[in-house]
Amino acid sequence: xxxxxxxxxxxxxxxxxxxxxxxxxxxxxxxxxxxxxxxxxxxxxxxxxxxxxxxxxxxxxxxxxxxxxxxxxxxxxxxxxxxxxxxxxxxxxxxxxxxxxxxxxxxxxxxxxxxxxxxxxxxxxxxxxxxxxxxxxxxxxxxxxxxxxxxxxxxxxxxxxxxxxxxxxxxxxxxxxxxxxxxxxxxxxxxxxxxxxxxxxxxxxxxxxxxxxxxxxxxxxxxxxxxxxxxxxxxxxxxxxxxxxxxxxxxxxxxxxxxxxxxxxxxxxxxxxx
Amino acid sequence: xxxxxxxxxxxxxxxxxxxxxxxxxxxxxxxxxxxxxxxxxxxxxxxxxxxxxxxxxxxxxx
Numbered sequence: 234x235x236x237x238x239x240x241x242x243x244x245x246x247x248x249x250x251x252x253x254x255x256x257x258x259x260x261x262x263x264x265x266x267x268x269x270x271x272x273x274x275x276x277x278x279x280x281x282x283x284x285x286x287x288x289x290x291x292x293x294x295x296x297x298x299x300x301x302x303x304x305x306x307x308x309x310x311x312x313x314x315x316x317x318x319x320x321x322x323x324x325x326x327x328x329x330x331x332x333x334x335x336x337x338x339x340x341x342x343x344x345x346x347x348x349x350x351x352x353x354x355x356x357x358x359x360x361x362x363x364x365x366x367x368x369x370x371x372x373x374x375x376x377x378x379x380x381x382x383x384x385x386x387x388x389x390x391x392x393x394x395x396x397x398x399x400x401x402x403x404x405x406x407x408x409x410x411x412x413x414x415x416x417x418x419x420x421x422x423x424x425x426x427x428x429x430x431x432x433x434x435x436x437x438x439x440x441x442x443x444x445x446x447x448x449x450x451x452x453x454x455x456x457x458x459x460x461x462x463x464x465x466x467x468x469x470x471x472x473x474x475x476x477x478x479x480x481x482x483x484x485x486x487x488x489x490x491x492x493x494x495x496x497x498x499x500x501x502x503x504x505x506x507x
Numbered sequence: 508x509x510x511x512x513x514x515x516x517x518x519x520x521x522x523x524x525x526x527x528x529x530x531x532x533x534x535x536x537x538x539x540x541x542x543x544x545x546x547x548x549x550x551x552x553x554x555x556x557x558x559x560x561x562x563x564x565x566x567x568x569x
Contacts (some may be wrong), residue, residue: 340555364538416567498542
């Protein structure tokens with residue numbers, strides 16, 4: 234009978250502990266996520282966060298279109314379907330419909346509260362990614378340790394940051410974009426296809442798997458990401474947008490390097506079959 | 508405890524390997540669920556709470 238309580242691996246892992254892989258992965262991913270989440274929040278506070286806040290001043294000011302109603306007056310209940318404002322108002326206000334309004338619903342107050350929620354979201358994201366990465370590590374017949382974990386982390390960075398950002402670069406608030414669901418679908422499909430492609434390249438020796446890997450990695454970009462509506466411009470200056478892309482990408486790389494190396498280290502210590 | 512150890516030792520190695528794979532897959536699913544909730548939820552409240560993280564991680568936002 235399996236024990237249902239969470240305890241550290243027993244002194245005889247070779248016989249009993251092998252049935253607790255799930256527990257080992259969770260025990261590894263939670264501390265890894267907490268450490269990585271805290272570290273990345275600190276990086277974001279000096280990196281991406283000031284750029285986001287600056288972009289929001291442009292977003293809140295709204296598009297510089299004469300005779301348009303101030304964007305602050307345009308609020309509607311959450312869940313209101315997309316609608317055309319051009320019929321009822323100046324044409325320039327259509328831009329606001331493509332963006333979004335932070336005035337809708339609850340949002341954390343700027344300052345400590347906002348940073349606290351960002352920290353929480355970072356920790357949860359890191360735990361989630363570490364659960365997946367550690368599970369994949371444990372599924373493959375590789376030697377566990379920080380170096381293998383680091384390699385998996387770089388593969389994760391390529392799959393969920395580099396590949397999706399070819400079509401959907403990190404955006405500052407106030408950037409025009411296609412419908413959310415369509416972008417999410419493309420993002421997820423691209424991340425999965427890229428991860429599968431890298432996995433095939435690294436773990437299989439057959440030539441067909443290499444061909445399939447190249448197809449999987451290239452296909453999402455041949456299909457193409459959903460593009461923003463024609464004629465719409467970001468509210469933030471281009472220079473701010475470019476800096477944000479660079480800082481977000483580097484921060485993400487550090488996130489994944491740390492997450493991977495720590496996941497490999499923790500799994501090695503906690504793995505029941507090690 | 509003794510019986511459990513004996514049972515585990517008697518089981519073929521392939522069963523243990525399958526068990527590990529299933530448990531790893533469960534852990535991966537849990538992770539995907541957490542990421543989906545934080546980064547991809549359409550709930551306004553969740554979006555606003557994780558707003559800056561979504562932007563920094565290049566999750567589709569807004």
